[in-house]
Amino acid sequence: MDEETSTPVSTPETRSTVNGDRSVPAMAEAELASPLSSSPVDAEVLDSPSLSATTPKSHRLSRNPSFSGSSSTYQDDWDALPPLDRLTVLDLLDNFALPQQLEKLQRGISAQTDKVRRSRDAFKSRTQNARDRMVEEWRRRVPSADEQLERYRKRMRQRVEKLGKQWNDTKAISLREKISFICGVMNIFASGYLMGGYPEWFHIWYTVQLIYFMPIRIFTYHRRGYHYFLADLCYFVNVLLMLSLWVFPHSKRLFTAAYCLAYGNNAVAIIMWRNSLVFHSFDKVTSLFIHIMPCATLHCIVHLYPPELQMTRFPAIWAIKTAIPGSPTAYANVLSMLAWSTIPYAIWQLSYYFFITVRRREKIAAGRPTSFTWLRRSYAKTWIGKFVLARPDALQEPTFMMIQYFYACLTILPCPLWFLSRWASTAFLLIVFAWSIYNGATYYIDVFGKRFQRELEAMRADVIKWQNNPETLLQSPQIVPHMDGPPVQATSLDAQLADSALAPSPMRPDAGKNRSTSLDKIPMLDENSKIGATGVDGGDESLARERKPNQD
Secondary structure, rough: OOOHHHOOOOOOOHHHHHHHOOOOHHHHHHHHOOOOOOOHHHHHHHOOOOOOOOOOOOOOOOOOHHOOOOOOOHHHHOOOOOOOOHOHHHHHHHHHHHHHHHHHHHHHHHHHHHHHHHHHHHHHHHHHHHHHHHHHHHHHHHHHHHHHHHHHHHHHHHHHHHHHHHHHOOOOOHHHHHHHHHHHHHHHHHHHHHHHOOOHHHHHHHHHHHHHHHHHHHHHHHOOOOHHHHOOOOHHHHHHHHHHHHHOOHHHHHHHHHHHHHHHHHHHOOOOOOOOOOOOOOHHHHHHHHHHHHHHHHHHHHHHHOOOHHHHHHHHHHHHHOOOOOOOOOOHHHHHHHHHHHHHHHHHHHHHHHHHHHOOOOHHOOOOOOHHHHHHHOOOOOOOHHHHOOOOOOOOHHHHHHHHHHHHHHHHOEEEEEEOOHHHHHHHHHHHHHHHHHHHHHHHHHHHHHHHHHHHHHHHHHHHHHHHOOOOOOOOOOOOOOOOOOOOOOHHHHHHHHHHHOOEEEEEEEOOOOOOOOOOEEEEEEEEOOOOOOOOOOOOOOHHOOOOOOOO
């Protein structure tokens, strides 16, 4: 029995099946029905998966033993395939698993959508929080209504007190300005007295004043950064005159140059540079002295000096006055004066250009003022200023120098008349001095007076604006942070401002009753500020009657 069991049964039907003859289904069914069959062919047939797409993967066997150690993904994909001899189109479509792929893609899209939605919500939350923090910080920094109202009161009091100080306070007119005023008036009196009574002493009076004024001018201009003005022609003319008076009194050429430049460019500069006789300003008095005193000194030593003393003290002047016309010593003509005065002028102009304009170009460009920059700004709207500014930058300064040269020559042309005629020289000096007085009157009335008027009008405009609509003035204050105060609600800020502005108070008992209060009763200032010096409280009295005497 054992031998029969271990011996395989070999029949023609079996061999036909093994050889691949699949046309005998009866033999195949017989073989499948035999439980004693253990041939490899039988095992292979029994182990082959079915063609059903729903066969569980756990009952499938690998067709290639070499993949037994591979990953589960590859193993599952490989096990999902039926044998090649039984592979159909339906098996291929089932292997792609299109519904599962679409479902997987849909899950990925849904996950990405959720992620974007969460990011958007987080960003929106952070933005809202940042905006809330910013609004809270802004509300915390905005001053309260009472602080804004107090700040407005303080600003109005300061402006009124400033006007009072400018008009009547003793600090507005310092001791130095008082001394300058006294010295300026006395200088004119002493100069007129010496010119009429003792003209032979006038050049000494001029020298003493020059020794006093020039060191102060050099010191103040260096401190203020105006020291490039010290190289202007007016200072050069004063140096030439001092050399002619005290060092080279016999030099006719030096005297001619000093006389023509003093009576020409230097004197007419009072009109061009708007020098003014302002007694309380030491700087303006000094500038006028530098321009007009050389002319007055030359007028005295040429026309008022005694001839016998002039021949010994100033021989160059005596020789020119007594020279025969046409002789080599006759300098009192247009050509001679023009020739001998333009030589030192050219020396000064070239020196100024190379030592100031060229060597100090960087400092001038950084903001240091010079005569050229001042004239270019002051005369920018005139025809000569427009002509200079129309040139390229590299040609503006040479153009200005040429204009200065022709201007100097033009002012030198009438100098022979001033030298030969005493009355013509006197008339010229009177015209120039009267022009300086007119400039001083313009300063006192137009500049000094209108400055006070503008301050008063600005203050009245602020008061009228507050009285007509206090909410408009206080809703947009100057934001000054105060970190310790509590936050102010923006919704109630306008109401607080309006209530505080209109509510009666000890300082404003009539607030809210009459919104068009007259300017004679300024709210918030009637009882809290001392403004008797300006006359703002007393509208029925003039400013002149309200002024109190100065008290030192």
